[in-house]
Amino acid sequence: MSLNETHDPALRSWVASAHAAGTDFPLQNLPFAVFRRQGSSEPWRGGVAIGDQIVDLAALAAAGVLSGEAAAAAQAGAQDKLNALMALGQPAWSALRLALSRALREGAAEQPRLQGCLVPQAQAEYDVPARIGDYTDFYTSVHHATNIGRLFRPDNPLLPNYKWVPIGYHGRASSIGVSGQSFRRPLGQTLPPGATQPSLAPSKRLDIELELGIFVGPGNAQGEPVPMEQAEDHVFGICLFNDWSARDIQAWEYQPLGPFLSKSFASTLSPWVVTLEALAPYRVPFERPEGDPQPLPYLDSDANRREGSLDIQLQVDLLTPRLREAGSAATICRTSYRHAYWTVAQMVAHHTVNGCNLQPGDLFGSGTLSGPTLDQAGALIELTAGGKQPLALANGETRTFLEDGDSVVIRGWCEKSGAARIGFGECVGTVLPALATGA
Amino acid sequence: MSLNETHDPALRSWVASAHAAGTDFPLQNLPFAVFRRQGSSEPWRGGVAIGDQIVDLAALAAAGVLSGEAAAAAQAGAQDKLNALMALGQPAWSALRLALSRALREGAAEQPRLQGCLVPQAQAEYDVPARIGDYTDFYTSVHHATNIGRLFRPDNPLLPNYKWVPIGYHGRASSIGVSGQSFRRPLGQTLPPGATQPSLAPSKRLDIELELGIFVGPGNAQGEPVPMEQAEDHVFGICLFNDWSARDIQAWEYQPLGPFLSKSFASTLSPWVVTLEALAPYRVPFERPEGDPQPLPYLDSDANRREGSLDIQLQVDLLTPRLREAGSAATICRTSYRHAYWTVAQMVAHHTVNGCNLQPGDLFGSGTLSGPTLDQAGALIELTAGGKQPLALANGETRTFLEDGDSVVIRGWCEKSGAARIGFGECVGTVLPALATGA
Numbered sequence: 001m002s003l004n005e006t007h008d009p010a011l012r013s014w015v016a017s018a019h020a021a022g023t024d025f026p027l028q029n030l031p032f033a034v035f036r037r038q039g040s041s042e043p044w045r046g047g048v049a050i051g052d053q054i055v056d057l058a059a060l061a062a063a064g065v066l067s068g069e070a071a072a073a074a075q076a077g078a079q080d081k082l083n084a085l086m087a088l089g090q091p092a093w094s095a096l097r098l099a100l101s102r103a104l105r106e107g108a109a110e111q112p113r114l115q116g117c118l119v120p121q122a123q124a125e126y127d128v129p130a131r132i133g134d135y136t137d138f139y140t141s142v143h144h145a146t147n148i149g150r151l152f153r154p155d156n157p158l159l160p161n162y163k164w165v166p167i168g169y170h171g172r173a174s175s176i177g178v179s180g181q182s183f184r185r186p187l188g189q190t191l192p193p194g195a196t197q198p199s200l201a202p203s204k205r206l207d208i209e210l211e212l213g214i215f216v217g218p219g220n221a222q223g224e225p226v227p228m229e230q231a232e233d234h235v236f237g238i239c240l241f242n243d244w245s246a247r248d249i250q251a252w253e254y255q256p257l258g259p260f261l262s263k264s265f266a267s268t269l270s271p272w273v274v275t276l277e278a279l280a281p282y283r284v285p286f287e288r289p290e291g292d293p294q295p296l297p298y299l300d301s302d303a304n305r306r307e308g309s310l311d312i313q314l315q316v317d318l319l320t321p322r323l324r325e326a327g328s329a330a331t332i333c334r335t336s337y338r339h340a341y342w343t344v345a346q347m348v349a350h351h352t353v354n355g356c357n358l359q360p361g362d363l364f365g366s367g368t369l370s371g372p373t374l375d376q377a378g379a380l381i382e383l384t385a386g387g388k389q390p391l392a393l394a395n396g397e398t399r400t401f402l403e404d405g406d407s408v409v410i411r412g413w414c415e416k417s418g419a420a421r422i423g424f425g426e427c428v429g430t431v432l433p434a435l436a437t438g439a
Numbered sequence: 440m441s442l443n444e445t446h447d448p449a450l451r452s453w454v455a456s457a458h459a460a461g462t463d464f465p466l467q468n469l470p471f472a473v474f475r476r477q478g479s480s481e482p483w484r485g486g487v488a489i490g491d492q493i494v495d496l497a498a499l500a501a502a503g504v505l506s507g508e509a510a511a512a513a514q515a516g517a518q519d520k521l522n523a524l525m526a527l528g529q530p531a532w533s534a535l536r537l538a539l540s541r542a543l544r545e546g547a548a549e550q551p552r553l554q555g556c557l558v559p560q561a562q563a564e565y566d567v568p569a570r571i572g573d574y575t576d577f578y579t580s581v582h583h584a585t586n587i588g589r590l591f592r593p594d595n596p597l598l599p600n601y602k603w604v605p606i607g608y609h610g611r612a613s614s615i616g617v618s619g620q621s622f623r624r625p626l627g628q629t630l631p632p633g634a635t636q637p638s639l640a641p642s643k644r645l646d647i648e649l650e651l652g653i654f655v656g657p658g659n660a661q662g663e664p665v666p667m668e669q670a671e672d673h674v675f676g677i678c679l680f681n682d683w684s685a686r687d688i689q690a691w692e693y694q695p696l697g698p699f700l701s702k703s704f705a706s707t708l709s710p711w712v713v714t715l716e717a718l719a720p721y722r723v724p725f726e727r728p729e730g731d732p733q734p735l736p737y738l739d740s741d742a743n744r745r746e747g748s749l750d751i752q753l754q755v756d757l758l759t760p761r762l763r764e765a766g767s768a769a770t771i772c773r774t775s776y777r778h779a780y781w782t783v784a785q786m787v788a789h790h791t792v793n794g795c796n797l798q799p800g801d802l803f804g805s806g807t808l809s810g811p812t813l814d815q816a817g818a819l820i821e822l823t824a825g826g827k828q829p830l831a832l833a834n835g836e837t838r839t840f841l842e843d844g845d846s847v848v849i850r851g852w853c854e855k856s857g858a859a860r861i862g863f864g865e866c867v868g869t870v871l872p873a874l875a876t877g878a
Contacts, residue, residue: 133572134611134613136699137696139696159694159695161630161637161691161692161694164637165628165692167692167696168696169608169609169696169697169698169699170608170609170610170611170703171609172573173572174572174573174661174795174796174798175794175795175796183661183662183794184662184794186793186794187792187793187794188792189603189604189735189792191600197603197732198600198603198604200735200736200737200792219613222613222622222705223622223704223871223874225874252600253606254695255598255600256606256693257578257607257608257697257698258608258693258695258697259696259697260608260609261793261795262793264793265661265662265793265795266794296628296637296638296639297639298639350700351700353626353639353700354625354627354688354700355614355622355623355625355705355874356611356613356614356700357613358613359613362613432662435664
């Protein structure tokens, strides 16, 4: 995907906050969300972030500010979920992006009419951006797969299929919520160490999974695989994602058919979805370590080798109740998406090679995005060596797994000289105490 | 669930075909589907089977034949998917069933007006009955789990969690189709025997999975488990289901996160969904073999022990192209759902114990319903001992796994003296040749 006028770092907006230091949402970003005013009964509708404001796509469509393909895209984005906009495809998204980029620039003739379509982010609440038909979780970090494998099989951490197959599995769509989500610590069957029989109890090993969420745009017909060269045409954009996991439930249930209740109680998305077009300046080559096999032909393309990976920086902060009170957070992980072993295009090509049909609004999880070193690990089970080495927080507290009242904040952004900063906002979730159980 | 006047085997309908010998759809059944006239552009809508006819719920609602809760249920069922009807719950379904049972009886005053709402099944085509938000496949046959486990681990076929956990995993909803579905043999990565590197090729071990599909009715709120005593209130009904599987793809991909592309290319549902109320005469006790552990309290209830299982007889027929031409089919399996190790209520209670929210129209697969003896196995991998002992068909052909052009027909029914026969119709799917691949 090549750069165009919307990527020019010199662009300036008449929305002043788009130039605030460190803003996630300059004029070069323009990510999408579904929102309404907090506590209102307004209809949910799509919006585009600019600085600390939201361009209300329903108001924009009604005001008739845009024309042609951009207007049609704004109209599709005015609904309560973004599926219709996602279905339109890259040319429509691009037309809307270009039109908004121009209308939001300093001196734009549209400023007076567009001003009436702005809603302050401080007044907004958000919903899950799409009706997610199917959610697939991948496992694209070789470092995560190795770290986890080492806990189970010290001598042979990585399974023989890993470097050939972009491993994935189906996940639960109904329990995916949006940033701000609080959820009860799950109950589940576990076999405690030394026990001869399992019992039902609240999970004692509740964990995070630092992931990115990838929203599918136009789908493919059943029976028609998507080749690598067209794979990214089927991708709408990327957001932050926390796939909370109960490791003790997982350990007891996962054989032979994979994780189930250990993951299906809650997963949290960031509200803002950043388009692939906005991320174009941050593409990097997809590289395989010396000696590793090259991808099979159906997972390979020139474009993928040249610029298939994305340098998205990621950070996980932990807020214990005491840290929250003190107004500070403990950063427990920093890494980048560039370390992933499989790219977004490879996920699409692999997922469809058997003829499986993707649909607009389907979600892929990247899998836990642990980097090459242990402090870059995206899950507590890795950061604490399976719960054996507690993390020491700056205020003297320690954590192995999450405790009731803990919040986790994921942030993501792209930054380099010569390009505008592209941010993802944040993805926050909070653990509530488990239901009492007599079982 | 107790018997009521709708179950009386002596009831007679003014629809003569409801009394044809061996009909699946007598007056005591009244299952639901989504249909329209073949080749028409009519809207899809709900219908109820009676003999060889369909009561068109949209026509019924428009004609104002019913009143009160039954009329509201018919109206909900008039939409292009049954989700709204499923959401209404047991009292509404029961009211509609009772009203239809009375209106379709010999001598009913409603006959003249209802007659105009009938569409012959011979003129109908069907759609998937619900918008399936999430599809979960269980693994409730201990015989299937043991047979499959023996192929991988001869000395230790059954994993230690099996008799405690109703094992399940998330499946792919988008590729589920309705009876009559044809699908291409999937391509996929496999590691052929003796090969040092995997390759992409059409599956050589394409299999069936004889299952039942269970549709969820009203959902539960996230964080609120459904106790056993209320579990069946969340179940709309049951249909036939074939969860086609590519065993060679599965063997290479499934570790450590479970089956993915080996199952997501296609799954086939029967059009007719039989309600739990219609199945009430065929309830049987849920029993554990001597020496097996009793279910944990959250998976146990008096009602479940007394009548948690269902005696649904199942049959799988294979139609090779030559058999199809000869007008005969080879029956390759006969079994009953009564052999399942976990009940429908236990699936609901387990699925929600962690707080996972079910939604109207969600689908559970029972898992492959193999019975206690090998000729009762519901998958070719079991029937042929992993492909080593081909099935000999009566016309001299043999099969290990499915070949291009093969069709598989699943049938299901309940039958005993003193109760009306309750049938499920059939679930048919056909294998098309794979796409050519140069990879």
